[in-house]
Amino acid sequence: MLRTALLAAGRSRACRAAVERAPVTRELVARYVAGSTLEEALGAVEALAADREVTLDHLGEDVTDAARARATVDAYTRLLAELARTGLAARAEVSVKLSAVGRLLPRDGEKIALDNARRICAAAAEAGTAVTLDMEDHTAVDATLGILAALRADFPSTGAVLQAYLRRTEADCRDLSGAGSRVRLCKGAYDEPESVAYRDRREVDRSYVRCLRILMRGTGYPMVATHDPRLVAIAGRLAEDAGRGPADYEHQMLYGVRDREQRRLAAEGRRMRVYVPYGDEWYGYFMRRLAERPANVAFFARSLLSR
């Protein structure tokens, strides 16, 4: 219930104003967000790049005007040019939310999002790196996979995210398990109805294992996005059973979450990629991170009450 309330608050303007004003917020946000500027983001990438790879997210979502969608594209092209200039592109790709580049615009949203995502993919190709399309709530899945297919015709390394909590995802994994396909499998971060999603944590975990087995047995490149120690261990076994070596899949975790485990996996010789968000539009992202971790909420609530 708490999770549902937090995720609803993540979409409320009134809650946004209150959370953004709370002094304790900055401290918690800094745990999950690498900074508000491009320079701060690049600093975080440099610090991680010695033993880990990175995917950078210029924060923003649910954009409802075309100018802001264009501004997001410009932010990504600047970022990719800097990654190329500094040589960090060898260790970093970018993650993009289609709703940040226009998917929800009232007229021709999907076409605008495709055109904008294409510009980002072209800039990534020029920099020598790739793009992964983040996945948003279940109403976005068909549009996102349609745009992915269109992008892959020109930029075959474009990756997708699939969410194990959705009932449809096993079938999507089968469709996307072929050669050249890059799929990030995560549990899923939105509040979804029972009709389309498993709501019991154990059911989500079982679905994750079924989906991961399909991806590991396929010929694509699985990206195992979870901090769950059980699933991390299972991923290693499934990879071995499928005859995959350490270069044939990767682990992914979020900036600020289980840093010691990230370093441990990297030191074991596993490929470890960190999702690094930056920018001023951190509210929705931050609320999803709070919803994942009740301990954060208790800390947050205590700090608010003790003011």
Ligand code: FDA
């Ligand atoms: P689970 O939530 O069970 O957490 C396992 C353990 O990890 C916890 O016990 C805790 O120790 C730690 N942990 C997890 N979340 C934490 C947090 N916020 N703060 C502190 N500790 C935490 N989702 C989505 O819908 N679309 C997307 O595109 C993406 N993209 C994405 C990229 C990457 C690289 C990752 C790692 C995750 C995503 N996600 C996502 C988020 C994902 O769906 C999921 O909500 C979170 O990863 C939490 O689920 P876990 O698998 O980590 O398990």
